[in-house]
Amino acid sequence: MARIKLDKISTRAPEHLDKDKTKADTANLLSELDELQNRMYAESKHSVLVILQGMDASGKDGTIRKVFGTMNPQGVAVSSFKTPTPEELAHDFLWRIHKQVPQKGMIKIFNRSHYEDILVTRVHKWCNDAQAKERMRAINDFENLLTTHNHTHILKFYLHISKEEQKKRLEERISNREKQWKYNDQDLTESKLWAIYRKMYEDCFTHCNEVPWIITPADQNWYKEHVVAKALHSLLKGLNMQYPGIKK
Template identity: 60%
Template structure:
């Protein structure tokens, strides 16, 4: 990705894109993605880790439902990361993350991730900058471990929304009965720390890009879903996967 700061990157879909056309393209991509995920599961040669990061109300849950919800649940797992438990705090910060790294054949989606340990903890001064940058180095090493030693494709997405769009979505949670269950008063307090979060994310993008980030314009859900689905589809196609063939011994048993 480019070295631009978040403040310089648009949160909206490109003007040239037509909503109806993009939604139609997304449906075709999701059908392809379903086939590719089946290949991944059958071959068990690669693992896929999807990292979803973003401010509150950026659309992480919706992305999981719309993009990954149609795939075979045998081969897809979703792991949300909330505040660490007492047991998790007694271990190194990556312990609770590594336990959920995907096995070969599996697609694992992280709803928030190991990056929370250099974002929210830094914004609230629960760790200092020295520890934060030490952790960023450890994160790079962790991701390289997964990529190089377990054939893990890692796709990291930051869902980039504007403060105005976030405010509207948070307000909906107090008005729409289907969204009230998402309401958390703490989200409003976190929203006031927008500038600090943006600076922390800028540091993450600069120092944790050995495996690159995708900055996804997320004010328009239809474009966000297309962007992520297409990126995942393209990454899986590039693996050039094939269904396993019968072994000679297995073929003989059938006769």
């Protein structure tokens, strides 16, 4: 496919879009999602894997809270992938990921994911281009396994923020007492690697797009939440799920 160029894609909602109307739409979608999720849980045939990627402060935590925060916790779970442990490093890079995929009936949210193994690792040169290529192939095979063999529907969101918006949010983490716990010295160091991170993300989009990426303009939370809710809603709506009858 043609290479996606992040610089050419707006980080903001389309100009004409009415904010209040969109927020009302999102609220309706969330309300319907509650019922669709219950149906999926009851039917236990499909599962959904939501992958959230994006630069630091791109709004991954907020997306989880706002879009998935009103669903039944019995049907939704979150896995956050941080620096791998020694045990995890002693396995292939998909080992810790595979353990966390959703079982039938569930929505699993990955807060960061196996994509970090071709992002942060490449930026810091812990993984060379040849290794990255092998990993991309393995990722495609892995996503294909989940999709084909367990009715797992994968939604991959790249939360697309501008450098200016990131700067503003990182500064707020320092000045706002209730957000300081989220601040990490590394955030500023990583922020300086902005251009190379963007290039590595574009590589992901190009080479791991069999399950397509949804590039989500994320400078405005209301629009980001709308895009995520809408994609999830379209997916679930399209599955034509039914409540099962009495077990025989």
